Amino acid sequence: MRSPLPAVLLLASATACSEPAETRGSTSFAPDELSLFAELRTNGGTAQVLVTMLGDGTGVTLENPDRLSLEEPGGPAQTLVPNGFGYVAQLETTATAFDLVLSRGSERFVSKLVAPPPFSIVVPSATASRASPIPIHWDAADGAFETWLDVTAPCLSWPISRYFVEDPGVYAIQPADLAIEPGTTDCDFRVWITRSSSSGTIAPGLGASPAPGGMQTRSILIPTSP
Secondary structure (H helix, E strand, O other): OOOOOOOOOOOOOOOOOOOOOOEEEHHHOOHHHEEEEEEEEEOOOEEEEEEEEEEOOEEEEOOOOEEEEEEOOOOOEEEOEEEOOEEEEEEEOOOOEEEEEEEEOOEEEEEEEEOOOOOOEEOOOOOEEOOOOEEEEEOOOOOOOEEEEEEEOOOEOOOEEEEEOOOOOEEEEOHHHOOEOOOOOOEEEEEEEEEEEOOOEOOOOOOOOOOOEEEEEEEEEEEEEO
8 A cells, every 4th residue: 555645735746636638628518527536635734625627538627617616614715726737725724624616607516525533643752762662642533544654764764654454543663664874873753644534525416526535644753863
């Protein structure tokens, strides 16, 4: 299983679908011919949605009067803008549930985006010795959530990546996990934990589409010494 990008909120990241061979304007299609491939990402303070549109297997670009917007129920909204081969919007919020709205004139097709439950990471408060296991704790979640843990550092020859079918809420970095040159002194480890699920729904009246994905990501720094 491939780990997602640790830098989960990057406007330059790839959208939910690969590059289409060609594109057509959205008004060339009836709503039930348009498919949305959507992914919601949040780090607890910023929420971002990435969307790719297809029509009859062809890449689609939005054209007037069609519009996509990310809306927090009872809160702010943001129009999606082009980004690579899809569309992106970002809101500064702690919310985990959003509406993805495709508007065409007076018609509104409202898809539901849901991120997994938020969590906090707890690591040793003092500099951790790499000669002993380094414990990492976070708030485990009940439910069908896949979880990835990634550890990167300038001193690591390659990152540590772990995938969990169920969220364990705990992991320890073992000395044997560390690919470090002998003689390395202090080194900061960056820990990324990503919880994901596909629990959103696409609006009735749109074309067949996969369930929107959702990611909840946290990151923390662990100073280490030999």
